[in-house]
Amino acid sequence: MTTVFDFTVKLPDGTxxxxxxxxxxxxxxxxxASKCGFTPQFNGLQELYEKYHDQGLEVxxxxxxxxxxxxxxxxxxxxxxxxxxxxxxxxMFAKVDVNGDNADPLFQFLKDEKKGVLSKNIKWxxxxxxxxxxxxxxxxxAPTTEPKKIEPEIEKVL
Structure with a gap:
């Protein structure tokens, strides 16, 4: 059975x-994305990382x-x-496509495992x-879900 751990991704330097x-x-x-209306979510993602990293979480x-x-x-x-x-x-990793013919294999797998509300494609x-x-x-x-609201689900997998 394939899991996320079976994938290889690119670092920013291409390795x-x-x-x-x-x-x-x-x-x-x-x-x-760095120039998006949701970009301030980096703050919440960083807070989750700091709060739960010692318990194993990786963002x-x-x-x-x-x-x-x-x-x-x-x-x-x-x-x-x-x-x-x-x-x-x-x-942070190298830039990827998440949809389409050039979608990164990791994101293709993620979408296949958990489809969105209307389709498996990532909307934003x-x-x-x-x-x-x-x-x-x-x-x-969803993109609109603030990182703080994910905490209960994160605690379940810790």
Whole structure:
């Protein structure tokens, strides 16, 4: 059976990182954007990371420019923006597509495991997927769901 931990993703510098390195830890995987109305959610994501990281939670941010081109072209600008403006210390990865023919395999898997209300496609930036310690996708949250509202679900997988 395939789990999230079977995937390899790209770091901002283009090198591969196996999600197997997070095996045994719950994950909150988010497609992010630096120039979006939901961008202030970085604050809430960082708060969750700080509050629950010692209990195992990892928040993984994947910049995406598929929704009105709301991400910087240069990944270094993205990571600097997140660190300087929101104090982001959780891992950020290379920019990905989450829908379409070039969708990152991880996001294709996440969407297959947890469809949205109307379809499996991701509708906008800051869609969040909660993954348990075994690598199973247990919940999907809409972009409008504030990170703080996810806390009860996070506590269940801790």
């Amino acid at each position: 591969d990182k196996s999600l197997r390195e997070y095996e045994g830890r719950p994950l909150l995987i988010v497609n992010t 993984l941010g994947f910049p995406c420019s598929q929704f009105n081109n709301q991400e910087f072209e240069n990944i270094e600008e993205t990571t600097q923006f997140c660190q300087l403006n929101y104090g982001v210390t959780f891992p 930036n800051f869609t969040k997927f909660l993954v348990d310690r075994s690598g199973n996708v247990v919940e999907r949250f």
